[in-house]
Amino acid sequence: MNELEILRRRLEREKKARQAAESIAEEKTRAIFEANRGLQRLNESLEETVLQRTAELIDARDLAVEANRAKSAFLASMSHELRTPLNAIIGYSEMLLEEARESEAQRQFREDLGSIQSAGRHLLSLINDILDLSKIEARKMELFFERFDIRGMIDEVVTTIAPLAEKNKNRLIVTCPDDIGTMKSDLTKVRQSLFNVLSNACKFTANGEIELVAERQRHDGAESILFTIRDTGIGMTEEQLAKVFDAFAQADSSSTRHFGGTGLGLTITRNFCQLLNGRIYASSKQGEGSVFHIRLPATPAQPSAVPEPAADPAPAQAPRTVLVIDDDPAARDLICRNLARQGVRAITADGGLDGLHAAREQQPDAILLDVLMPRMDGWSVLTALKTEPALAEIPVVMVSMLEDREMAFSLGATDYLTKPVDKEKLQAILDRHCQPHTARSVLIIDDEPAVRDRFRHILSKQGWQVTTADNGAAGLAALADAQPDLILLDLIMPEMDGFEVIAQLRRDARWRDVPVVVVTAKNLTVEDRLRLNGAVQKLVRKTDSGLSELPAILGDVFPAEEPAAD
Amino acid sequence: MKGVVFSEFIEMVEDKFSPEIADRIIDQADLPSGGAYTTVGTYDHAEILSLVGCLSNETSITPGDLVQAFGSYLFSRFHTAHPSFFTGMNSAFDFLGKVEDYIHVEVRKLYPDAELPSLECEAPDTNQLRMTYRSKRPFAALAEGLIRGCVAHFEEDIDIAVEDLSDGAGTAARFVLIRN
Incomplete structure (x- = not known):
């Protein structure tokens, strides 16, 4: 009984303990529930805070993007604004320089003009570098793929770089197989890349050698073109080499002062190479020189989104024809190449007798004649040409290693060129002597007076009859007065821009067939190119080099004289 | 004081003496609680002192000896209930050295309101451990029992000297353990 009583009391205590435990458990459960709810609220408010902060960040990002866009636009327009007066400075100094040369003015005066011009060109190249980099950074750099002749491209680069190489008494060696063929890439960017690396090599090498080698190779299962630029210059240390492609980090900060340039050339080049799916890499040894390799795909890996421009419309008339008489095949080839680039049809003869025969058969517009040839030399050919009435009127340009102008002119030669033939000189001579018989008229539509003056200067020298208009509307009015043979058209103008002018010309049957050459400082977008495609004959960049090529380009558009009326 | 101490005490009495x-x-x-203890509850420590006093009367064993014996019993129960605290512990010194910084820390996580004694340890050499107990409550004897339970658990030959630091109040004491 006692035992039972003890058990009963124990059970009683257990029951009470259980109830106490249950109420404690309930209390704890409630506390946990409350704590959970608190956490949930905290979580919600955190989410709200995150959403709010995210919205603020998005706003800040949008503002930054907008500011960056505005900055890019400002930079682009600013550099256009900067380039316009600079082009005027360069253009006018060039004109003055030319006149000063002609008038045998004081030497000092000529030198000063030369300084203005070279300082202007230098400033222009710096501005171009900065603009390029800002475009690359803004991812606005557009590519324009086209198929081009590699050898021709290299010749052009070498012509441009030669004076730089000579400045430091460097020997420039170019190795490029004749059958290297073509590649499809962005010509301007390939050319600029090579130029940048070569001009660096020239800057940092004195009394040495600079070698450019171009090879076609199979690399990673695809055709690629490898350009190697080797110099015997000052070279770089490992540290310098490590940051040679970094922006704003020239190998030696003092080299900016010493060697000039923005130091952006290689940065831009690396970016170009990457854009073109290629790469640039370098090795160097201090005191011994540097080697840069640029490897680019021979054709873009993926079909580019940019459509290829339609082929140039076939010239309506036969091109100018020039007969090249030279016994040296290499010399013939070189001249022919130069002529082809100027839109001139070349026929060749490897000796005097053959040359005379070809001249009689083909009646060329001009003859380029070598002096030293076996069997019948150039002087004899010249004499024979001048004594044959049917051939006597054809201008003959003597081409020789020897300086013998007097002999040439005394025998009736029209002009004289020394080997190696300078592209520009050849072009100038042909432009001078292979002119259309009748004066052609050109209408220049451009809002910048400096540009109009410069064109007038260049074109009137070549026998063009020039009229000008300072905007699109004025241009159309001038067109209604007298229809020109050619229109030179700027794109960005107040009131009516170039695009609108082209649209109006194409709508009007009277003017639809007037050839238009666009001359612009604007960097054309793909969209711009599409708008222009087919509507214009040629596009000339409003740069120094672009403008100097103008006569040749006009030669392309107007390749031959009108067939003689009689 | 946590309910587990009370329920373990009652169980010990039932087990070692009789229901x-x-x-x-x-x-x-x-007792204010009526002796209905649950492990999840919290009770006045005076209740355990009353229970020990009554048990002493019943059994003619001094309260100090009873509390110490309960300490040893409690340690073995602790080992059964929380084996995880013994992982990697190879000796009594190992274990006792970690009471303050490991076990008490874990206890506070579960029971933020727990009032734990402080247990300072110093080891003048590898064979000696000096532990100083201080508490608001007079459970130096309980601490001694727990220490003895620990030594018994690891089956080590350790002498334990006890020095009262509270004039017989039982709220502070120093235990000097010397391993033979």
């Missing part, structure tokens, strides 16, 4: 004695001392002690 009758347990029932009787609960009755005699006239």
Whole structure:
């Protein structure tokens, strides 16, 4: 009984303990529930805070993007604004320089003009570098793929770089197989890349050698073109080499002062190479020189989104024809190449007798004649040409290693060129002597007076009859007065821009067939190119080099004289 | 004081003495809780002192000896209930050295309101451990029992000297353990 009583009391205590435990458990459960709810609220408010902060960040990002866009636009327009007066400075100094040369003015005066011009060109190249980099950074750099002749491209680069190489008494060696063929890439960017690396090599090498080698190779299962630029210059240390492609980090900060340039050339080049799916890499040894390799795909890996421009419309008339008489095949080839680039049809003869025969058969517009040839030399050919009435009127340009102008002119030669033939000189001579018989008229539509003056200067020298208009509307009015043979058209103008002018010309049957050459400082977008495609004959960049090529380009558009009326 | 101490005490009395004695001392002690203890509850420490006093009367064993014996019993129960605390512990010194910084820390996580004694340890050499107990409550004897339970658990030959630091109040003491 006692035992039972003890058990009963124990059970009683257990029951009470259980109830106490249950109420404690309930209390704890409630506390946990409350704590959970608190956490949930905290979580919600955190989410709200995150959403709010995210919205603020998005706003800040949008503002930054907008500011960056505005900055890019400002930079682009600013550099256009900067380039316009600079082009005027360069253009006018060039004109003055030319006149000063002609008038045998004081030497000092000529030198000063030369300084203005070279300082202007230098400033222009710096501005171009900065603009390029800002475009690359803004991812606005557009590519324009086209198929081009590699050898021709290299010749052009070498012509441009030669004076730089000579400045430091460097020997420039170019190795490029004749059958290297073509590649499809962005010509301007390939050319600029090579130029940048070569001009660096020239800057940092004195009394040495600079070698450019171009090879076609199979690399990673695809055709690629490898350009190697080797110099015997000052070279770089490992540290310098490590940051040679970094922006704003020239190998030696003092080299900016010493060697000039923005130091952006290689940065831009690396970016170009990457854009073109290629790469640039370098090795160097201090005191011994540097080697840069640029490897680019021979054709873009993926079909580019940019459509290829339609082929140039076939010239309506036969091109100018020039007969090249030279016994040296290499010399013939070189001249022919130069002529082809100027839109001139070349026929060749490897000796005097053959040359005379070809001249009689083909009646060329001009003859380029070598002096030293076996069997019948150039002087004899010249004499024979001048004594044959049917051939006597054809201008003959003597081409020789020897300086013998007097002999040439005394025998009736029209002009004289020394080997190696300078592209520009050849072009100038042909432009001078292979002119259309009748004066052609050109209408220049451009809002910048400096540009109009410069064109007038260049074109009137070549026998063009020039009229000008300072905007699109004025241009159309001038067109209604007298229809020109050619229109030179700027794109960005107040009131009516170039695009609108082209649209109006194409709508009007009277003017639809007037050839238009666009001359612009604007960097054309793909969209711009599409708008222009087919509507214009040629596009000339409003740069120094672009403008100097103008006569040749006009030669392309107007390749031959009108067939003689009689 | 946490309920587990009370329920373990009652169980010990039932087990080591008898259910009758347990029932009787609960009755005699006239506890505010009525002796209905749950491990999840918290009770006044005075109740355990009353229970020990009553048990002492019943058994003629001094309260100090009873509390110390309960300490040893409690340690073995602790080992059964929380084996995870013994992982990697190879000796009594190992274990005792970590009571303050490991076990008490874990206890506070579970029971933020727990009032734990402080247990400072110093080891003048590898064979000696000096532990100083201080508490608001007079449980130096309980601490001694726990220490002895620990030594017994690891089956080591360790001498334990006890120095009272509280004039017999039982709220502070120093235990000097020397391993033979």
